[in-house]
Amino acid sequence: MAESVSATTGKKLIQIDISSDTVCPWCFVGKRNLDKAIAASKDQYDFEIRWRPFQLEPNGPKEGVDKREFYRKKFGPQSERMAARMTEVFKNLGLEYSLSGLTGNTLDSHRLINFAGQQGSEKQHKLVEELFNGYFTQAKYVGDWEFLVESANKAGIEGAVEFLQDPNNGVKEINNGKQKLSGAQPPEVFLRAFEVATN
Numbered sequence: 001m002a003e004s005v006s007a008t009t010g011k012k013l014i015q016i017d018i019s020s021d022t023v024c025p026w027c028f029v030g031k032r033n034l035d036k037a038i039a040a041s042k043d044q045y046d047f048e049i050r051w052r053p054f055q056l057e058p059n060g061p062k063e064g065v066d067k068r069e070f071y072r073k074k075f076g077p078q079s080e081r082m083a084a085r086m087t088e089v090f091k092n093l094g095l096e097y098s099l100s101g102l103t104g105n106t107l108d109s110h111r112l113i114n115f116a117g118q119q120g121s122e123k124q125h126k127l128v129e130e131l132f133n134g135y136f137t138q139a140k141y142v143g144d145w146e147f148l149v150e151s152a153n154k155a156g157i158e159g160a161v162e163f164l165q166d167p168n169n170g171v172k173e174i175n176n177g178k179q180k181l182s183g184a185q186p187p188e189v190f191l192r193a194f195e196v197a198t199n
Contacts, residue, residue, distance in 0.1 A: 009046055011046045016048070019052040022132065023056060028136055051113050051117065051125070063143075064104035070103050101138075108148060113128060113131075119158065
């Protein structure tokens, strides 16, 4: 997190860089909690959020594999306990956690998130919400271009089809700032971090 002053509102501007994967449930929980903290602070601060790529499974298959089966193979018997825990956490956010559908390589979702950022941080943030929501609650696959384009359209992103069709369009990663948090922090932790970043 870094801080400056917004030229348009005079409020302190908090810049937040988030490294995340689109198949990370704790990243979605963290985003929802961050959104709550931002909503509680919008009278005090302006925010600029940039999403950066991170892949939990960089060698994941592009065609996708069954989520439940993947988690069973990766985590063994504890996969059922993990699913029960995520179901509970998502329920507390007003969401229904789903293990239906496919998981796999997330590179194309990161390419699209990067492209969305070129059209504005608000559109990028909306796209990330659409991708998380679709993947975790609607059994959508983040490697499916149809789903990616549908999500881009909902977020108001133009040119997603053309962008995805060009394999030379990639992602760049830049990390900076002075305040770092990890994991799905509760809104109160984000609120304290906003204060630290602006002092």
